[in-house]
Amino acid sequence: MKALVVNENETLEYKEVDRPVIGKKDVLIKVLGCGICGTDMHVYKGMENNWPLPGIRGHEFAGIIEECGDEVSRFTIGDHVVVQPMLYCGHCEDCRSGKTNLCKNTKLVGGELNGGFSEYAKMPEHYVFHVPSNLDTAYYSLVEPVATSIHGLKGRIPTYTKSMVIFGAGAQGLILVQLAKHLGVQTIIAVDVVNSRLEKAKECGATYTVNGMEANAMDQVREFLDGDLAECVVDAAGISITRQQALEVLKQNGVAIFLALGAKETSIDFMSLVTKEFKLYGTQCYTDEDIQKAIEFISTGVIDAEKIITKVPLADGSNAFEQLATNLEYGIKVVLVP
Ligand SMILES: [Zn+2]
Numbered sequence: 001m002k003a004l005v006v007n008e009n010e011t012l013e014y015k016e017v018d019r020p021v022i023g024k025k026d027v028l029i030k031v032l033g034c035g036i037c038g039t040d041m042h043v044y045k046g047m048e049n050n051w052p053l054p055g056i057r058g059h060e061f062a063g064i065i066e067e068c069g070d071e072v073s074r075f076t077i078g079d080h081v082v083v084q085p086m087l088y089c090g091h092c093e094d095c096r097s098g099k100t101n102l103c104k105n106t107k108l109v110g111g112e113l114n115g116g117f118s119e120y121a122k123m124p125e126h127y128v129f130h131v132p133s134n135l136d137t138a139y140y141s142l143v144e145p146v147a148t149s150i151h152g153l154k155g156r157i158p159t160y161t162k163s164m165v166i167f168g169a170g171a172q173g174l175i176l177v178q179l180a181k182h183l184g185v186q187t188i189i190a191v192d193v194v195n196s197r198l199e200k201a202k203e204c205g206a207t208y209t210v211n212g213m214e215a216n217a218m219d220q221v222r223e224f225l226d227g228d229l230a231e232c233v234v235d236a237a238g239i240s241i242t243r244q245q246a247l248e249v250l251k252q253n254g255v256a257i258f259l260a261l262g263a264k265e266t267s268i269d270f271m272s273l274v275t276k277e278f279k280l281y282g283t284q285c286y287t288d289e290d291i292q293k294a295i296e297f298i299s300t301g302v303i304d305a306e307k308i309i310t311k312v313p314l315a316d317g318s319n320a321f322e323q324l325a326t327n328l329e330y331g332i333k334v335v336l337v338p
């Protein structure tokens with residue numbers, strides 16, 4: 001089969017490799033689309049990791065069941081599926097209490113294990129989910145980032161939140177805009193530095209947009225909210241300035257959610273944090289329940305995957321990575337299609 005392989009010297013090469021051999025509890029998936037994630041880009045740009053070389057990355061993939069191991073019971077050949085790529089152990093304290101997203105023994109398919117930037121990928125049955133066939137199956141490659149956003153907001157934003165500012169209008173930001181709209185947030189403000197992304201944010205339901213390079217975010221938020229500040233802010237950019245601005249535009253008793261990786265350290269204004277009683281949340285990945293919800297939201301159009309995804313042939317994968325690293329206008333969520 002063909003795959004996009006990261007070589008020993010960290011270069012990407014589209015080449016012929018052996019097809020994965022499945023175990024009794026595994027399925028072999030014919031990949032129909034695999035998204036390039038922010039994490040893939042961080043690693044591509046040199047973020048420290050312990051992923052093996054050579055290796056096949058790609059953890060956001062959907063496809064069709066091609067083969068089933070002897071003990072597989074929930075799938076048959078031809079089923080359309082998506083994967084939950086963060087394999088948790090199932091027996092640690094966090095897993096047993098349902099917080100599988102916090103398992104310390106995780107292995108990422110497309111990280112520690114070979115992933116979906118290839119024609120075929122193997123997965124343990126337990127981490128595979130059926131998807132409806134009403135949409136192009138490749139759109140369900142967006143399930144993982146949608147689940148991340150669902151998990152980020154779940155139980156953290158108050159009901160009847162009237163105003164939300166979202167920093168970063170990449171794939172995660174655009175998903176958040178659509179989720180906020182679904183949750184009935186009245187005023188959704190998207191902040192980014194790329195105008196084409198801000199236009200997309202408008203298409204996805206943002207009430208207002210701010211180009212952080214051209215205007216002061218706090219002034220703009222005050223103007224849009226009639227002098228008020230935001231009840232909720234979400235950082236989907238992960239750079240220090242957006243984290244700091246997120247707290248600047250937050251009103252007293254407001255909720256700030258940080259879901260982007262990125263800068264390891266950021267200094268923040270603790271005086272405001274204390275005196276304004278901000279509630280700050282970090283959020284990590286998703287649970288199986290979030291994955292199920294993400295499938296539902298994509299299939300019912302709550303999340304319009306078509307607005308976010310750009311398909312690129314897997315054979316051009318190396319170029320896609322290079323473009324994403326250097327050209328902010330290239331594509332918001334590039335999905336590699338074998
Ligand atoms: Zn991802």
Ligand SMILES: [Zn+2]
Nearest residue numbers: 089092095103
């Ligand atoms: Zn565990």
